[in-house]
Amino acid sequence: MKNRMLVGAVALVSAVALSGCGIISGADASGNKKVTIWLMKNSVSADFLKRFTKAYEDEHPSVELEFKIQSWTGIGSKVMDALKGKGTPDVIEVGNTQVSQYAESGGLRDLTLESVRDLGGADWLPGLADPGSIDGVQYGIPWYAANRVVIYNKDLFEQAGIESPPKTRDEWIADTEKLDRNGDQGIYLAGQNWYVLAGFIWDEGGELAYDGSGTWEGTLDSPEALRGMGFYKKLQALGDGPKDSDEAKPPQAEVFAKGDVGQIIAVPGDAEQIERLNPELKGKLGYFPIPGKTAKAPGSVFTGGSDLIVPQKAEQRTEGIEVVKALASRAWQEELAKEMSYVPNKPELAHVIEGQPGTAAMARGAAKGRATPNSPQWADVEAHNPIKPYMTAVLEGGDAEKAARVASEKISDLLAGS
Numbered sequence: 503m504k505n506r507m508l509v510g511a512v513a514l515v516s517a518v519a520l521s522g523c524g525i526i527s528g529a530d531a532s533g534n535k536k537v538t539i540w541l542m543k544n545s546v547s548a549d550f551l552k553r554f555t556k557a558y559e560d561e562h563p564s565v566e567l568e569f570k571i572q573s574w575t576g577i578g579s580k581v582m583d584a585l586k587g588k589g590t591p592d593v594i595e596v597g598n599t600q601v602s603q604y605a606e607s608g609g610l611r612d613l614t615l616e617s618v619r620d621l622g623g624a625d626w627l628p629g630l631a632d633p634g635s636i637d638g639v640q641y642g643i644p645w646y647a648a649n650r651v652v653i654y655n656k657d658l659f660e661q662a663g664i665e666s667p668p669k670t671r672d673e674w675i676a677d678t679e680k681l682d683r684n685g686d687q688g689i690y691l692a693g694q695n696w697y698v699l700a701g702f703i704w705d706e707g708g709e710l711a712y713d714g715s716g717t718w719e720g721t722l723d724s725p726e727a728l729r730g731m732g733f734y735k736k737l738q739a740l741g742d743g744p745k746d747s748d749e750a751k752p753p754q755a756e757v758f759a760k761g762d763v764g765q766i767i768a769v770p771g772d773a774e775q776i777e778r779l780n781p782e783l784k785g786k787l788g789y790f791p792i793p794g795k796t797a798k799a800p801g802s803v804f805t806g807g808s809d810l811i812v813p814q815k816a817e818q819r820t821e822g823i824e825v826v827k828a829l830a831s832r833a834w835q836e837e838l839a840k841e842m843s844y845v846p847n848k849p850e851l852a853h854v855i856e857g858q859p860g861t862a863a864m865a866r867g868a869a870k871g872r873a874t875p876n877s878p879q880w881a882d883v884e885a886h887n888p889i890k891p892y893m894t895a896v897l898e899g900g901d902a903e904k905a906a907r908v909a910s911e912k913i914s915d916l917l918a919g920s
Contacts, residue, residue, distance in 0.1 A: 536566045537821045538591040540584075543571050545595060545646075545808060550841045558828055565821055578603070578881075585609030587815045592822030595808045598633045599874050599881075601642035604811060606878040610641040611812040616823060617643060621830055625848045629805025629871030636876070642809030643830050644847035646838055649803040649871055650698065651863045653758070653773055654765045656786045658686060662764070667790035669797040675736065681764035682740040689765040690757050691738045693745035693897045694890040697804040698767050698792075703730030704802035704872050705795055710889070711875040711913055718877050720913025722892060723906035731896055731906070738897060745897040748890065759783065767792065770860025771843070789860045791867035805871030807844070879917045888912035 541551075555567050570591065572580070578600070584590045585607050596604060604610055617623030617640040623631060626644045634642025654667070662681050668674040682688030691698070700710055708726030711718050721727055741763070744751070755772045757763060759779035766772070770789055777784045791800035810826045812819060828834060835846040836854045843861045845868045846852060852865035874880050883889075892909035896902045 534566075535564055535818055535821055536568055537593070537818050537825050538568045538570060539593040539595075539822075539825060540570050540572050540591045541595045542577070542808065543573050545842075546838065547841055550838065553837070554829070554834060558825065562824070567825065582607060585813050585815065590813050590815045590817070592812065592816040592818045593825055594811050594813065595645065596642065596811055598630050598642065598644070598647075598805070598807050598809050599876075601634045601809055601811065602636055602876050603878045603881060605636045605639075605641045609814050611814055611816075611819060611823070612639050612641065613643055613812065613823065613826070614638075614640040616827060620827055622848070625850065627805060627845070627847055627849065627868055627871055629803075629868065629873050630807055630809060630847055633873040633876055634809045642811050643826050645808045645810050645830060646835075646842070646844035646847065647805050647807035647868055647871065648769055648844060649805050649864055649867050650701075650767050651770055651789050651791055651860065651867055652765050653768055653770065653776070653860075654788045654790070655758075655761070655763065655783070656788050658762075658764045659788070667788065668793050670793050671733065671795055671801070674793045675740075678737065678740045678764065685762060687742050687763045688740035689737060689743075689767075690741045690754055690763045691734075691743045691767060692747055692749045692751070692754065693738060693743060694748040694893050695767065696748075696887070696889040696893060699730060699734050699889070699893060700804050700872070700874070701792060701802040702733045703727045706730045706733075709875070711877070711880075711883075711917060713875070713877070718875065718879070718914065718917035720888075720910030720917070722889070722910045722913070723903060728902055728906060731893070731902060734893070735897055746894045755779070770858075770864055773860060789863035791863050794870070800867045800870050802870045802872055803867045805868060805873055875917075877917050879919055882916045882919075883913055886912070886916060888916075 551569055558567060559565060581594060581596065581604060585604060623640060627647055630644030630647050634640055634644060658681055664677050664680060668677050678688035706726040706729040708724050708730055709721050712721045754766050754768060755775045756779060758766045759776045761780060761783065773787050792803055794801040810829060812822045812826060816822050830847060832851065835851050838844055839846040839854050843858055845865045849869055855861040855865060888909040892905050895905040
């Protein structure tokens, strides 16, 4: 995905800090093979890159690493040009939900063998691994993940007599009802937060769209998806979130910082902004995974993050694959998670962030992580997004089944390219 959901979840890193011109180069390397890697702005810190570069070049003295930092703005067309052979790097970081679009071009290297043999791909987080796999071929190697959790006001929980965070949907509704009184909002949930809706739909066994026989169809009108929307409506009513806008309008962190909101659903990094806006809330914020239908597992969540791809036309394809394997390895996954407060690509590695409450809650939720439909045209759905007006229509009292059919038809048309 375009890492808009990760803003606030990572430490800000300027391209200038990385080198003065957006590049870190292995200047001390003695070999003649230069591997060029495109990474996205703010994905990693300068210190992480310096440590990785030194360690890798020490182990591979004939290789020089060159990291070039890219902006998310306009990256899609830039990557497509690179896959055609225009200034092609050897490794590219891409949003996990973008892999299918790039794979459709035919310009990606098949990394299935490496994922199975060297990287233990069977143990990857599904929300990262599944979007990187097209028709059984692994093109994208999972690098890091992030997802939404519930951020809550500990003082308001205590005042409402809530001793511990809820573990089921029913408990969550009951607790939110206790919080939604005396002028306080139980939860601030904007009406068009469709990523949150997706998790509720998945928990009910539904899908946003389904590829049944080679043709994608929108499925918001299925009974399962309608139940997910029904739960969203019930939860959203326990606060004053607008029904006709998303979490950015107004920014939900600003609303929560006023101190009269019990909960929001956000990435843990939003807590830093909340505490800057209201220093009195420092030490008073807690986190828990979005609850599931039972206490056996948390609720499903949309997993955002990045995969690593290797272009077919890369000059140093073999060496590029080796760099990908190193970045996705256990040692550097653990380093990345600790440094950047990310969820590593395997649940078994999450122990390294147990000392970070927000990230630890995020990692527990990531076990039920999913991604958007794995269609090359899904970006068109997000660009036109018929899900948002559908949600508003239902929340404002409209006919849910009728609104869902209209939205599903629009999704089907967009996925068909029409």
